[in-house]
């Protein structure tokens with residue numbers, strides 16, 4: 480055990496909490512209970528002498544590999560597929576969650592954006608489903624079609640036969656049942672040869688369940704991704720409760736909730752047990768509770784007048800010269816729509832296109848596009864090369880574009896949770912220490928809003944002078 484010398488203000492350690500004798504009332508939390516200290520930061524109001532970020536030290540941590548973690552649980556060909564695409568070393572949430580998941584316990588995966596929660600629950604699913612069984616055995620529910628397309632892609636990649644050696648192996652079938660799809664084809668597929676794994680948006684799933692064309696009696700794993708969003712969006716919450724308590728029972732399934740943000744998580748865990756959304760012994764795997772956002776993110780803000788937002792953004796794009804960036808724009812108000820005004824998105828894209836910025840591709844993604852246009856937009860982004868994605872918050876949850884290095888809040892998000900998820904669209908390379916930038920363009924009246932986000936999410940936002 481090689482403990483390095485803690486700052487003098489650290490008085491002593493009890494279990495996994497550190498107490499200080501500073502009068503600035505802050506305390507230091509380790510990241511997890513195995514005394515593994517990867518990087519901890521001092522939370523709370525800090526006296527200047529103590530602002531130190533204690534650098535990464537692993538105490539007694541022998542790095543395990545994904546293959547070792549999954550041994551005896553996940554079929555070898557699935558692990559080989561994961562290794563082929565670079566998933567060799569587990570991320571923190573995978574290292575902490577997989578042993579709990581393989582034990583069969585219900586689990587709430589609560590870890591930063593881009594930390595690998597998707598792979599964690601997919602590996603669990605592949606350890607449970609039997610490809611030879613013709614029945615839906617695992618169901619993953621997602622809030623948006625875009626996230627559903629992405630999770631389906633990873634699931635199908637893991638399910639594919641990696642080489643001829645496994646050609647006798649029947650690979651798991653994966654169905655995407657997403658809003659905007661023609662459910663007729665899905666109905667015949669479900670009747671003929673039910674897939675082992677289904678990824679669904681709640682709207683499409685509810686339609687199929689209500690029409691009894693979708694049977695859950697063989698379901699062994701139910702995953703609700705972006706769970707806080709699902710419970711908070713009024714359109715979906717009644718269907719979600721029905722799915723959790725009527726269409727299936729907690730005793731017949733392993734339930735997994737995943738999100739990077741679970742506001743008032745103690746209350747949520749209490750509700751999970753009370754409402755019988757999960758079993759009473761559900762495990763809350765909370766990785767890095769003192770840093771809700773990845774430490775590689777560098778937060779900045781620029782103050783400008785209401786009419787200077789476009790020119791300020793243009794200045795930032797020219798000085799940052801990002802190869803791949805996402806610009807988040809607020810949704811158009813109903814009043815503005817009814818007045819027949821052009822959307823802020825289209826005005827901004829028009830401005831950027833006529834400003835000849837050095838960026839190959841300006842791509843638009845917003846709610847009032849139809850599903851095929853939305854899928855085409857994201858497909859354009861994934862084709863490689865640089866991109867400038869201009870989007871509303873539809874791209875804020877779960878969308879995985881690892882090449883993104885810059886996020887611009889052209890309009891501030893409506894709350895801290897949305898700030899966290901927008902910011903989380905960058906910094907998505909788990910083992911890279913590359914810096915990623917989150918820049919907000921605000922008026923002086925909005926400064927207090929951003930300050931509130933800083934307090935809630937415990938981060939510091941640097942003022943940028945152009």
Ligand SMILES: Nc1ncnc2c1ncn2[C@@H]1O[C@H](COP(=O)(O)OP(=O)(O)OP(=O)(O)O)[C@@H](O)[C@H]1O
Pocket residue numbers: 545565566567568569570573590591592593594595596597598738739876877878879881903907908909
């Ligand atoms: N073990 C791993 N090794 C290397 N890369 C990984 C590993 N696990 C996941 N990744 C990559 O990390 C990125 C983020 O993974 P993922 O989308 O699962 O994160 P997440 O926690 O679900 O994020 P969000 O909360 O934003 O949905 C993806 O590009 C994924 O390919």
